[in-house]
Amino acid sequence: MAIGVTNAPEKSKSSGSIINDPQVRGIFYQAVTIIILAVLVYWIADNTVENLRRANIASGYGFLNSRAGFDVGQSLIAFTSDSSYGRALVVGFVNTLLVAITGIVTATIIGFLVGIGRLSHNWIIAKLSLTYVEVFRNIPPLLVIFFWYSGVLAILPQARDALALPFDIFVSNRGVAFPRPIFGEGAEYALLAFLVAIAASVFFARYARKRQEATGQRLPVLWTVLGLIIGLPLVTFVAAGAPLTFDLPVAGKFNLTGGSVVGPEFMSLFLALSFYTAAFIAEIVRAGIRGVSKGQTEAAHALGIRPRLTTRLVIVPQAMRIIIPPLTSQYLNLTKNSSLAVAVGYADLVAVGGTILNQTGQSIEVVSIWLIVYLSLSLATSLFMNWYNARMALVER
Amino acid sequence: MSTHQASFVRASMIEASPAPALDTGIMLWLRKNLFATPKDTVLTIISLLILAWLVPPAINWLFIDAAWTGGGRGVCATLAQGGTQPEGWSGACWAFVNAKFGQFIFGRYPLEERWRPALVGILFVLFLVPMLIPKIPYKGLNAVLLLVVLPIIATILLPGGWLGLPYVETPLWGGLMVTLALSFVGIAVSLPLGILLALGRRSNMPVIKMLCTVFIEVVRGVPLITVLFMASVMLPLFLPQGVTFDKFLRALIGVSLFASAYMAEVVRGGLQAIPKGQYEGADSLGLSYWQKMNLIVLPQALKLVIPGIVNTFIGLFKDTSLVSIIGMFDLLGIVRLNFTDTNWASAVTPLTGLIFAGFVFWLFCFGMSRYSGFMERVLDRSQR
Numbered sequence: 001m002a003i004g005v006t007n008a009p010e011k012s013k014s015s016g017s018i019i020n021d022p023q024v025r026g027i028f029y030q031a032v033t034i035i036i037l038a039v040l041v042y043w044i045a046d047n048t049v050e051n052l053r054r055a056n057i058a059s060g061y062g063f064l065n066s067r068a069g070f071d072v073g074q075s076l077i078a079f080t081s082d083s084s085y086g087r088a089l090v091v092g093f094v095n096t097l098l099v100a101i102t103g104i105v106t107a108t109i110i111g112f113l114v115g116i117g118r119l120s121h122n123w124i125i126a127k128l129s130l131t132y133v134e135v136f137r138n139i140p141p142l143l144v145i146f147f148w149y150s151g152v153l154a155i156l157p158q159a160r161d162a163l164a165l166p167f168d169i170f171v172s173n174r175g176v177a178f179p180r181p182i183f184g185e186g187a188e189y190a191l192l193a194f195l196v197a198i199a200a201s202v203f204f205a206r207y208a209r210k211r212q213e214a215t216g217q218r219l220p221v222l223w224t225v226l227g228l229i230i231g232l233p234l235v236t237f238v239a240a241g242a243p244l245t246f247d248l249p250v251a252g253k254f255n256l257t258g259g260s261v262v263g264p265e266f267m268s269l270f271l272a273l274s275f276y277t278a279a280f281i282a283e284i285v286r287a288g289i290r291g292v293s294k295g296q297t298e299a300a301h302a303l304g305i306r307p308r309l310t311t312r313l314v315i316v317p318q319a320m321r322i323i324i325p326p327l328t329s330q331y332l333n334l335t336k337n338s339s340l341a342v343a344v345g346y347a348d349l350v351a352v353g354g355t356i357l358n359q360t361g362q363s364i365e366v367v368s369i370w371l372i373v374y375l376s377l378s379l380a381t382s383l384f385m386n387w388y389n390a391r392m393a394l395v396e397r
Numbered sequence: 398m399s400t401h402q403a404s405f406v407r408a409s410m411i412e413a414s415p416a417p418a419l420d421t422g423i424m425l426w427l428r429k430n431l432f433a434t435p436k437d438t439v440l441t442i443i444s445l446l447i448l449a450w451l452v453p454p455a456i457n458w459l460f461i462d463a464a465w466t467g468g469g470r471g472v473c474a475t476l477a478q479g480g481t482q483p484e485g486w487s488g489a490c491w492a493f494v495n496a497k498f499g500q501f502i503f504g505r506y507p508l509e510e511r512w513r514p515a516l517v518g519i520l521f522v523l524f525l526v527p528m529l530i531p532k533i534p535y536k537g538l539n540a541v542l543l544l545v546v547l548p549i550i551a552t553i554l555l556p557g558g559w560l561g562l563p564y565v566e567t568p569l570w571g572g573l574m575v576t577l578a579l580s581f582v583g584i585a586v587s588l589p590l591g592i593l594l595a596l597g598r599r600s601n602m603p604v605i606k607m608l609c610t611v612f613i614e615v616v617r618g619v620p621l622i623t624v625l626f627m628a629s630v631m632l633p634l635f636l637p638q639g640v641t642f643d644k645f646l647r648a649l650i651g652v653s654l655f656a657s658a659y660m661a662e663v664v665r666g667g668l669q670a671i672p673k674g675q676y677e678g679a680d681s682l683g684l685s686y687w688q689k690m691n692l693i694v695l696p697q698a699l700k701l702v703i704p705g706i707v708n709t710f711i712g713l714f715k716d717t718s719l720v721s722i723i724g725m726f727d728l729l730g731i732v733r734l735n736f737t738d739t740n741w742a743s744a745v746t747p748l749t750g751l752i753f754a755g756f757v758f759w760l761f762c763f764g765m766s767r768y769s770g771f772m773e774r775v776l777d778r779s780q781r
């Protein structure tokens with residue numbers, strides 16, 4: 001203190017020169033940055049306008065209403081080549097979401113299994129999991145996509161001698177064909193029963209929780225909820241006369257007819273993204289479980305909590321606190337990696353946008369749509385993360 | 398008293414008898430690690446069955462049934478497919494990799510000029526290896542050789558066009574050479590740029606802070622492929638008529654900018670982990686901002702985040718494979734290009750080529766992650 005730490009902002013006065021004032025310098029640097037940036041933006045905008053004028057490209061989003069003129073391989077919503085560019089982009093977005101959601105589900109399942117496997121006391125399981133992680137983490141996802149697409153799926157037999165699996169599933173180089181369920185009259189009651197079951201489960205879970213807090217008695221929540229959600233729709237469905245038929249795929253001379261077909265493009269992308277992301281999720285899960293200190297387990301055992309309940313009530317909730325934030329960013333990574341679809345021709349947002357870009361030359365508009373869609377996805381993810389972190393943060397006294 | 402001897406008191410210790418056979422050596426290990434509980438036993442047996450089902454066919458396919466030598470697709474195709482192999486044959490076509498090896502390494506670089514990238518590659522290894530071994534002195538000189546001299550030599554030798562060297566345009570470059578060049582430049586650019594961006598994001602100046610934050614968040618929020626599309630489609634729009642950028646250079650810019658945003662977040666994590674006292678201590682010594690950062694904060698912060706930095710490097714290395722989508726022929730791109738070679742097209746060629754490419758990528762990435770673990774241990778020891 002004696003050396004003289006002054007809190008007053010008069011320290012610059014002694015040096016005398018305004019040049020050495022850090023505040024003045026800061027303002028100067030920022031002003032210079034703004035000016036350079038403004039000049040750069042003006043120069044770019046000027047060049048762009050000039051280039052667009054020369055190439056006869058009208059800027060603006062009007063092109064979204066014009067006829068697309070191309071077909072997309074796989075689409076969940078109706079699309080023909082007469083539909084508009086805008087609709088094509090929507091189809092692409094839906095396809096992106098489709099592969100992202102299915103991929104996330106599979107990757108989570110594989111990732112958790114492998115991650116827990118790495119911590120197993122069983123030597124062979126631990127080593128197998130380690131091998132899985134080290135192999136898939138260190139190979140580019142694009143290569144894995146091609147591995148499935150041109151290495152495995154492309155050399156499957158032709159459609160006319162497709163491999164027949166149980167349940168009328170056929171695998172050929174045109175993809176996987178499986179029976180398509182057709183719901184008849186009364187199937188909507190089963191859906192209704194499903195919704196009722198979910199609502200009932202939520203109420204039951206709340207009731208069980210209240211009861212436990214009041215009396216300390218635990219109700220079998222898991223089994224009741226499972227019974228409700230599976231049983232109620234099933235009973236309703238049977239009561240309605242089981243209005244379900246299947247459109248079975250039949251091997252024809254050149255192609256399979258009937259049923260639903262999942263193309264090799266989707267399959268390869270889905271498999272590659274699932275396996276690749278699962279390796280990262282496995283490491284996150286392992287780190288999360290290892291992150292819960294051993295004292296927690298020992299304390300739970302000292303309180304007489306049985307091992308299985310210890311895992312469920314003590315370890316998992318604390319591990320999830322560590323796991324969820326990096327897990328969400330892996331989900332986001334998977335969604336962004338689904339843009340690799342363009343390499344195998346699966347019609348996702350980037351692939352459809354690329355086609356439109358080549359047809360119309362509206363590069364700025366298409367790229368801006370990409371940016372907006374992906375940025376909103378990542379913004380939504382980070383909002384969720386902030387909410388989750390705030391909810392899960394340790395309340396310390 | 399000592400003369401009094403009772404016959405029932407032993408005078409000498411009994412020999413220790415050996416532990417039960419089940420509690421020693423390999424039996425103990427097996428029991429503890431493979432058959433500890435009934436559940437473990439079931440898991441072990443299932444895994445062994447799966448391994449027995451997968452591994453022998455894989456070894457067969459990769460090595461025993463594989464076609465190692467040959468001059469064309471004949472050795473990799475069955476009789477029905479127009480080849481020489483018996484019906485029902487399937488195996489790796491290493492002859493294909495063997496025949497195309499030069500292309501996989503150098504792309505379509507002219508044959509008589511291939512000594513140039515080879516020389517650059519040899520110099521790269523010569524400069525890199527001593528850099529990686531902590532005990533070898535003269536790290537400063539070594540860094541100058543690796544980061545200044547080598548890029549200069551590479552920019553003279555690889556494209557050529559002067560000093561009597563014929564010009565080799567970048568579309569002819571390819572293979573592992575392009576993958577390594579992209580990664581090297583990406584790593585060399587993204588680390589300093591990422592540090593600057595991270596410092597900018599923690600700056601007191603609102604304008605700088607906002608610009609850096611927006612850049613980092615936008616780049617991190619979009620897939621690399623859109624950044625590459627931007628670099629290849631929009632960059633020409635932004636430049637005046639007549640000014641053209643080389644495609645290779647555009648990919649370089651895209652990859653480097655993308656990696657630097659991720660690097661910035663890693664470095665920022667390190668900066669945040671440094672206690673405030675370090676910043677204040679540097680301030681109280683009268684160090685300027687850059688002195689404070691260079692001498693006090695960054696050395697500690699970077700050391701903390703070495704795993705993150707190397708992970709970003711590995712990600713960058715894997716991401717370079719995406720340039721094959723915008724029409725460049727890196728290792729993956731050139732392997733795929735060769736699938737269409739009618740002289741070699743067969744059912745097993747794609748799988749073989751991809752396994753080869755995957756193995757090369759895996760080798761580099763695995764090596765990097767192992768080295769990062771080693772460095773962590775070295776630095777950790779020096780701290781104590």
